[in-house]
Amino acid sequence: MLLSCVVNRFGLGERGGMNAVVPSRDWLSNQLRQPDAANFVNVGDTADGLIALREQRRAKMQGDPLVKPIFQAEVATQLDNLLLTEQPFRERLVWFWFNHFTVSLRQGGTRGVVGAYMREAIRPHVTGRFVDMLMAVMHHPAMLMYLDNASSIGPNSPAGQHGRHGLNENLARECLELHTVSPAAGYTQADVTAFASILTGWGLDMKAERPGFAFRDRAHEPGPKTMMGQVFPAGVEGGQQALHFLGTHPATYQHIARQMVTHFISDTPSPQDVGHIAGVLRENEGDLAAAALALADLADAGQPGRKFRSPFDYVTAIMRALSLGGAPSAPDDPHSAAHGLFAGMAALGQPLWTAPLPNGWSDRAADWSAPADMLARADLAWRMSAHVRVDDPLEIARASLGPALRKTTMTAMRHAGSRQDALTLLFSSPEFQRR
Amino acid sequence: MMIRRRSALLGLAASWTLGRSSVAFAVPARGATDPRLVVIILRGALDGLAAVTPYGDRNIVAHRKDLLLAEPGQEHGLLDLGGFYGLHPALGGMHDLYAAGQLLPIHAVAGHYRSRSHFDAQDYLESGADERLNSGWLNRAVAALPARGGRPDGFGLAMGLTVPLLLRGSERVGSYAPAGSQHPDAGLYTQIAALNASDPLTGPAFRDGLKARGFSDALMEGRPVSPSTQGRKPDAFTTLSTAAGEMLADPRGPRVAALEIGGWDTHAGQVGRLNGPLAQLDRGVLALRQSMGAAWEKTVVLAMTEFGRTVRMNGTGGTDHGTGTVAFLAGGAVQGGRVGGTWPGLAAGQLFENRDLAPTTDLRGVAAGILCDHLHLPHSAIARVFPGATPTPIQGLVRSV
Structure with missing residues (x-):
């Protein structure tokens, strides 16, 4: 398995010849064994975001004046990290799991907390157990806001008896369908309703000094509930037991194994590969680090170019290849590297933290390779390439693609009349579109 | 993120476009008398022998018979430049400038370097030094000019997404990229x-x-x-040229601008492929003249490329990287209507390394001549603008006032 292939498939694209020569397996495992080196600056926690939201609502402020700076700071520091990280495998896993547990800006008023959600609920668990990540996600205000659970009320709860509001199934359904067991587990509508009842009361205390998750007993549907043949007691414990049941369920391991193999290996994952990863998860209590490393051992893992780069991957890889970024991006600087990455993703149809639906962004080539997509990529590559006036384009090509770089591409680059043209050809080549 | 100072410049351009007359007549006399310089970098190596063909040198036929266009006077033929040279027919607008005494092609020029790598040669062309620098000669020239202040967006202006090396350096310059110019050609x-x-x-x-x-x-x-x-x-280049001309014409606008145009690297099928970029260059120069209005009379446009191409045609109907080539000066301030330079000949033994047009004029001398005689750069500053072997400014390129 060649390192340069692994750097693209499992990482985020080579950054300026940064990587030392190490065996691929070690390059991957070191990143998961060593502590998370990401360093985020100028950002607070979820409570800070919720306070900003609360104050805006209280004073009826227009235009997100308190939330906007929080969001901009999250964009700046998280995208800087994406450009500069020396743990790109770990980073890819963070973004993969965020996409699995998508929170989108499109609904739920999550702008002030989405960044904190990623840092608090996803990032600490990418080398831990899946069930722990699930637990953190489902307790997080961002997810409870995004999928409406904060406003779901048990019909027979004290609040339900007095108000007009009732059950909202949204989070329960998506948790079963997308986050955990998937429809393959054969659950029914009754199971969805039961799970929604189990999760009633899981919401937010916005009045607290440090607002955050709260189990609101008054909204919780009383009595034990039965979901997928299991009985769960009333109270917050019932939800936690249900999540433990779902988060360690063999169908969940099968489902997330398929998601992982699809993301890392092939748009059409083989049953053998999926079965193997699911087996690793079962045997290791859902250890996501073990599963991630097992992906690298699959037969197809070292073949370059099997996965088409999403816009997120594509813009990140270009900017890393060009060694753009370095100094911390000022949150309100439209010329910063982080803002460039942010704008690039949006220009190619994958705006940051804005997936259309709770199932997140697609991992399949067919969804990103329409004619207009490809021209948008070429145009973006051309604009990005204007920044480089010193380095040798062919060195950048060799460093970023290794043996995947075709002779045809090199020839075209050699004959290009300017650095900008040569780099545009590199970034528009079929091999750079893939990882 | 990519367009520095765009908003400020956009404001400037917009006010000009929307309120052309009000700005034009606000301070008409003073603004029109400042000298202007526009440098166009032709990235990719223009074949000087195709742009300005020495049809009077019969040795050319043996080298590149299939690349030659018909002589002046014939259908689709060259446009005559005084009986020895002919201008490529795609440069019809520039030929009109020649007739008006406003075009001065200079033949057999080359930079002070002998690299056949586009990227190295462009760096040397723009930095103007014997070694790679992080600043360009045009920036250093602007820094050395007396009385350059008082302009809200700087004296120099880069047209495009980024500032080319030519204009980079300690002196502040603006950059501007109009919509529609931000994609490949x-x-x-x-x-x-x-x-x-x-x-x-x-x-x-x-x-x-x-x-x-x-x-x-x-x-x-x-x-x-x-x-x-x-x-x-x-096309994008015309859009850029028009915008540049409008800003240069503005009484409080920049006085020096740099543009870039690619498409010159004609390794194959050169006869067909040169039409497009040459026509773009031609339209761009005319767009500059048009949008600059009265200021055109005080303008010099220098179009230069990193090196020329082989004298002989290669095996694919094109030409490979060479040395000597042509440079163009255009504008109302140019002492034009003639072809400058010294023709080195194309006979055996006259070619550089038996393949390229031998350079007889140092491109830095051309640039230095314009800087001194047109922008009134002090002679004493030449060594700072072009470090290394200091060029001798070529005289008589611009009209004496």
């Missing part, structure tokens, strides 16, 4: 399509995408396309 799109042609996924996607943007099959297959079928929308 037709030639590069064509290469991208070719690069992806065999890919089952990206090949058809690029092909269909370009078709949807009005590209013909002929263009995508690299066959020559006549200018009339390439659509009537102004």
